[in-house]
Amino acid sequence: MATIIVKATEKCNSNCYYCDVVYKKDTGKSMPLEILETLFIRINEFLKAEIGERVEILWHGGEPLLLGPQYYMSALKLQDKHCLDTKNRITHNIQTNLTCFNSEFMQPFKELGIHSIGTSYDPEPHMRGPGKIIDSDTYNRRFMQALELLDRNDIAWGLIYVVTKKSLAKPLDIFFFLSNLTMGKGFNMNPVLIYDDKRKNIAITPEEFVEFLGAIFPYWWKYRQRYPDVNPFKGLVENVINRDLSLSCGDSGACTYHHINVAPDGQTSQCGRSADWGLLQYGNIRDKSLGEILHDQQRDPLNERIEVLPKTECSDCRFWDICHGGCPLDAYSQHGSFMHKSEWCEAKRGFMERYFEPITGVKFESRKQENCKK
Numbered sequence: 001m002a003t004i005i006v007k008a009t010e011k012c013n014s015n016c017y018y019c020d021v022v023y024k025k026d027t028g029k030s031m032p033l034e035i036l037e038t039l040f041i042r043i044n045e046f047l048k049a050e051i052g053e054r055v056e057i058l059w060h061g062g063e064p065l066l067l068g069p070q071y072y073m074s075a076l077k078l079q080d081k082h083c084l085d086t087k088n089r090i091t092h093n094i095q096t097n098l099t100c101f102n103s104e105f106m107q108p109f110k111e112l113g114i115h116s117i118g119t120s121y122d123p124e125p126h127m128r129g130p131g132k133i134i135d136s137d138t139y140n141r142r143f144m145q146a147l148e149l150l151d152r153n154d155i156a157w158g159l160i161y162v163v164t165k166k167s168l169a170k171p172l173d174i175f176f177f178l179s180n181l182t183m184g185k186g187f188n189m190n191p192v193l194i195y196d197d198k199r200k201n202i203a204i205t206p207e208e209f210v211e212f213l214g215a216i217f218p219y220w221w222k223y224r225q226r227y228p229d230v231n232p233f234k235g236l237v238e239n240v241i242n243r244d245l246s247l248s249c250g251d252s253g254a255c256t257y258h259h260i261n262v263a264p265d266g267q268t269s270q271c272g273r274s275a276d277w278g279l280l281q282y283g284n285i286r287d288k289s290l291g292e293i294l295h296d297q298q299r300d301p302l303n304e305r306i307e308v309l310p311k312t313e314c315s316d317c318r319f320w321d322i323c324h325g326g327c328p329l330d331a332y333s334q335h336g337s338f339m340h341k342s343e344w345c346e347a348k349r350g351f352m353e354r355y356f357e358p359i360t361g362v363k364f365e366s367r368k369q370e371n372c373k374k
Helices: 033-049 069-082 103-112 136-152 172-180 207-220 231-243 270-276 290-294 297-313 327-333 345-360
Strands: 002-007 055-060 092-095 116-120 158-161 187-191 259-262 265-271 281-284
Touching: 002 033, 002 103, 002 290, 033 055, 033 069, 033 290, 055 297, 069 103, 103 297, 136 158, 158 172, 158 265, 172 207, 187 207, 207 231, 207 345, 259 290, 265 270, 270 327, 281 290, 281 297, 297 327
Parallel strands: 002 055, 002 259, 055 092, 092 116, 116 158, 158 187
Antiparallel strands: 259 265, 265 281
């Protein structure tokens, strides 16, 4: 499946403390319908040429709901116009802060087949919210109202929590708060990723992330039937114990020829971060087909990385199958090269060896013994 991250707008109504978008110089762009129409033409061309393929459109931002419900009705009309015979192989998902969500979005989301929404939340004050003071009270009120509306209309939602320095004092308290907030809908705990010196006060180390997860995991494991959809724990159980490998893009080692980020002006890149950093730029959808973009030679080093790391920096790691050296963009941010493992690999390895394996009693064995020395 090809994943197309559609950065429909770089505008945002929030000033989240750790977000890179708010630090960009030019964040006022939104995707005009002309570019959006070109995108659907390209998607149709791609699906007609690749009979067995599917396309996932992930609406992203900025804050994509700032464009309003009519924008998504226009997207639906453009899809119907240009993808009449291929639209059954197109799926839509969206990542939003939900603070603009209202009942008028129900119809376009339903007709686009959006039955689940991805969002994120921080219980700590002044981490999310509008204005210079990062007004978390206003943010929280709108966010909770949106959750109620989603629940009343049976629209599923999942939540990402970003672990920062402020999270480290009370890991279990945060776990209980998020569990009560989501009530079985699930949440994911990710480390904050800071690439500048302005916000180092909230940055955490891989070791701190290990200890944060380690403080929660014994309780979660004991009561996992009560909290079934908490990640990264659920994913590790499925991957390690059930041997059902289903990995995020950062751990899969399989993003090379499957992901496209489309900026508001139609410029393409590997993902949002690569676009922000000026890396892996593949040209504009007005000039290139999706097939050309997906097979751009600039992608080849990402594929080469998967061949190189098991013989070099990852040769002594038995967790290769569930890590693959981590996200290549994380590696680049630290080393200026894709041919290194991410520093966050040590977080996964440390958590597995010090918490997951001793507590579950299951030792992970790699399927690729030729690549991983015991």
